[in-house]
Amino acid sequence: MDISIWFFISSGLFLGWSLGANNAVSLFGTAVTSKMIKFRTAAIIGGIFVVLGSFISGAGTTNTLASLGGVNAIAGSFTVALAVAISITWMTKAKLPVSTSQAVVGAIIGWNLFTGSPTDFNSLTKIVSSWVVSPIISAAFGFILFKIIKNTVLKWKIHMLEIDTYNRIGLVIVGAIASYSMGANNIANVMGMFVEATPFSDVNVFDIYTITGTQQLFLFGGFSIAAGIFTYGHNVMKTVGSDLYKISPITGLTVVLASSIVMWLFTSQSLETFLLKNNLPSIPLVPLSATQSFIGAVIGVGLAKDPQSINFSVFGKIGVGWVVAPLTAGLLSFILLFFVQNVFEQKVIQPVPYEITHSVIQKLKEDGIETEKINELVGERFYHSKIFRNEIMKRNQYSNNEIYLIFHYAIIDSFKVDSTLINENLDSVLFSDEQLKELKNHHGKSFNHKIDFEKTIFGSSDLWVKTGNKLDDKELEEKIKLVENLFRITIVKFNN
């Protein structure tokens, strides 16, 4: 086993710790500051459920550090994780709650800038707008929910002590669920990049259950988040629970309920599928961030109860933190990458080949991008994104979005259709006979570019055309992804 992997993993563990310390507030912050649950109890419950979430459901999540770009070398991942961890720790020190996604986005853009990789501005805009949308939606929900509770539950003749008990139970349950999903959703950020190089081997428990190396890795990551909650979680709680707004037990539960409901309504794919299957109008899925959503709910409930009692200067400070965190992470990531690459001589990017072909030019033309000046690059292969970018920019000053598309289409992403894999790997329940037959017809064909693969395999028949029905189209997209992953032969996994 390569001992250096432990060194790299340490930055993931540090990230886990900082994440636990900063995000504990959105799990049990209101419960602890309203004195409904002791910090120790909250930390134990939170810790257990974070570990369970990362161990049981962590493997299924796709929310990885690479969601914005392809950090593809372990030293690069290490550095990016370190930059994220440092900036979150700094925010924790300043007692400001931030969302992991904010620091992650900043650090990945730092990596993109350093390595010359393009940034997907569409994804970036979506994520950045979620930082604004999340608190607004949650504030609206918090406001409405508090009004409903005030005019219903508090009017029912329930003994004050009983309300207190229900409230406490509610806070524990919602906190535990939130902890579980925090573990499940964030473990990929913490440990995802080390999966390929896990130092653990599978462990067989009484011949009944096998704990995979990945699960052990995730378990470790889960423990690091739990350690963060235990050791430093209390720090940020005070900012939200008493400095920003004096939270009472009822408002505490309303806040966590509102932000959980918002997260569930607007991010749950299973809810969307359920609604579509039952011919009900579906709620648009929006990427939302848990911490922002939580702060929004605090403000919403505060406005509903007593707008005067909200400390807007603290809210302003939190807002500044939301801007500073990604900037710091980006800057740190850039600087650290420089050191890691040039001082420690570690590879921070795995060279990915790019080649502009006629089909790439064609596709770019279809998208309305000027191609005449880069025509002369057709057939030339580039192994470094920086060189590739320089060559393109030398010829024409493309916008960021255009550059992203050129990179996206020109990346060498190889596929080979092998009909023997079809029967084994593609579910005949999910795929129709015609679709399977059509795929088999392409046996033996190979492609160097994804666009060529897509055009030939999915563009040649009506079987892969979207119908306009949301549910069918969603299923079709999943099928296409499955087929792509099945026939992909390069090690490069570019995110869709």
Added chain:
Amino acid sequence: MFLKQTKKLETQIDEYLDLVVKGGLVFKLGMKCYLEGQMEEFENHLKDIRKIEEKADDLRRNIEIKLYTRTLIPESRGDVLGLLESIDKVLNITSDTLLEFSVEIPHLIPELKPEFINISESSIECLEHTVGAIRSYFKNIDAVRDYIIKVQFYKKVTNKTAETIKRTIFRTDKELSYKIHTRYFAFHIERIAEQSEDVCDRLSIATIKRIE
């Protein structure tokens, strides 16, 4: 499990408030017996009220300890403890007043006897409605106001009766020491209503805090 413990505490609070009401009723009976000269029964009632007071004290301490050690109702805990302690004071005044009758055996002129019955009744009305208000504070916050209005009403009735007693006694040709002694007893019974009103003032604030 949690709910079972909560229900037990709820019952204890109810039992405590029951004892306060009982104390008030025993006081009324004791006063009647005293005014009718049935001293043996009066002494029995005094014994009863002192037992009630003792039991209520134990129960209150028990409730307070539970509220604190189990960190229940963290937001309203201070208010609830304050309420329980101040209503306990009313019970203590009730018991002490009866004790003073037993110790000092004031001689009351016959024309004041109905007034003493009236003042006892109205002050105990205050006490009973205060207990009602406290119960509502726990369970039906909107009803607190109704009880508080009744308490204020009976407190005024008590004040008027006390004034009548004082005016009547000071217009007789009895000795000044006798007059002062009688006034002193009217004042004591009046204190039950005064203290009840204090509890209600506290309750009004606590209620606003809960509703807001």
